[in-house]
Amino acid sequence: MQIGYKLAAEAFGPKELIRQGVRAEQAGFDFVEISDHYHPWLDVQGHSPFAWSVLGAIAARTERLRLATGVTCPSVRYHPAIIAQAAATLAIISDDRFTLGVGSGERLNEHVVGQGFPAVRERQARLAEALDIINLLWQGGYQSYEGTYLRLEDARVFDLPPKLPAIAVAAGGKQAAELAATHGSGLFATEPRADLVETFEAAGGSGPKYAEIPVAWAPSAEDAVREAHRTTRWAVTGWKVMAELPNPVNFEAAAATVRPEDVADKFVVGPEPQPYLEAIRTHVAAGYDHIVLMNCGPDPDGFFDFYTKEIRGAVS
Numbered sequence: 001m002q003i004g005y006k007l008a009a010e011a012f013g014p015k016e017l018i019r020q021g022v023r024a025e026q027a028g029f030d031f032v033e034i035s036d037h038y039h040p041w042l043d044v045q046g047h048s049p050f051a052w053s054v055l056g057a058i059a060a061r062t063e064r065l066r067l068a069t070g071v072t073c074p075s076v077r078y079h080p081a082i083i084a085q086a087a088a089t090l091a092i093i094s095d096d097r098f099t100l101g102v103g104s105g106e107r108l109n110e111h112v113v114g115q116g117f118p119a120v121r122e123r124q125a126r127l128a129e130a131l132d133i134i135n136l137l138w139q140g141g142y143q144s145y146e147g148t149y150l151r152l153e154d155a156r157v158f159d160l161p162p163k164l165p166a167i168a169v170a171a172g173g174k175q176a177a178e179l180a181a182t183h184g185s186g187l188f189a190t191e192p193r194a195d196l197v198e199t200f201e202a203a204g205g206s207g208p209k210y211a212e213i214p215v216a217w218a219p220s221a222e223d224a225v226r227e228a229h230r231t232t233r234w235a236v237t238g239w240k241v242m243a244e245l246p247n248p249v250n251f252e253a254a255a256a257t258v259r260p261e262d263v264a265d266k267f268v269v270g271p272e273p274q275p276y277l278e279a280i281r282t283h284v285a286a287g288y289d290h291i292v293l294m295n296c297g298p299d300p301d302g303f304f305d306f307y308t309k310e311i312r313g314a315v316s
Contacts, residue, residue: 001289001315002289002290003311004031004068004210004290004291004293005020005024005027005029005031005032005293005307006032006033006070006293006295007032007054008035009034009035009037009051009054010035010037010039010042010047011045011046011231013047014053014054017058020032021057021058021062021065022058023300023301023304027305027308028308028312029307030065031068031097031290032066033067033068033070033101033292034054034055034068034069034070035051035071036052036071036072036073037051037109038077038108038112039109039112041234041235041242041251042233042234042252043248043249044230044231052090055094055098056093059093059098060093064097065097066097066098067090067094067097067099068098068099068100069100069101070101070188071102071103071168071188072102072103073104073105073106073110073127074130074131075104075105075123075126075127075129075149076105076110077105077109079150080130080131080133080150080152081137081152081155081157083100084133084137084157085159087100087134087165088165089159091161091163096161096163096165099166099208100166100168101167101169101188102130102131102168102184103188104243105123106242106243106244107245108242108246108247108251117244117246122149124176125148126149128183129147129149130150131167131179132147132183133152137157138157142155142156166185166186166208167183168180168207169184169187170188170190171188171196172190174195174199177197177199177200178200180200181203181205184205185206185207185208186208186209187207187208187209188210188211189210189288192286192288193286197288198287209287210288210290210291210292211283211290211292213268213280213283213292213293213294214268214294214296215268215293215295216232216263216267216268216269216295217297217303218297218299219302220270220271221269221270221271223297224271225263225264226260227297228264228267228269228297229258229259229260229263232296233258234254234258235296236255236265236266237254241254267296276310280311293307
């Protein structure tokens, strides 16, 4: 079991994210995962740098820390040929420390290229085709592909790593969990759902299983809830909302009725280690072996110190 730190690319600029990545290794985290956004969820977050540049810089400044996208949509804003090339390059730069996390995307980030944002069924079909293309290109040589939605013409990724990265596919239901097994090599979830793990493994999946836990550390629970509500209240609106709205102003409206107590009900908050440890154990019991702590508190460095002193030794 490994514990990771979520780099919130919507909440910090690129240099600060790189600093946090280095700090995460020093604090004893096993890996960092970064969101791959074009826009933040809310304007108050105020950032959204290019995740791949940030990961490359962290790879160059760390030695053992593993890296992951959490997650990239390789089928709308990006063409999968670009992601196949980017992931292969990052795997080489990091000396086999990279996992490619992929999903079907959110309108918030994907609509910006002017191609619209398809309905759920088409999004999943496009993701399957994108993974076909990535896997083809990672076989080496020149490859072409003719799908219903995506095409590849006589393309080759020249720089391939000795060992290909794992591909962890985001899943919120049975179809996506099966896709993670048939087209990927890992699973990515945001809830401690044992049924997703069971579906993934029944379909032949045997790779890493990632799960995010939303937390907010601060010296007091009140301060933790206040900051999480200020910056991350969008997270309690549910996936049907999160996938469909186009801009931060829409999330501001959708989250207008979210109360601090709603955030406190969904997040692990405050300074005491026991709730964090219980949440980690719940996810491990559900079958996940890569647990990601997504801290939305006001003090990242305080959280790193807390992890080193109170969490790391208790879960190792």
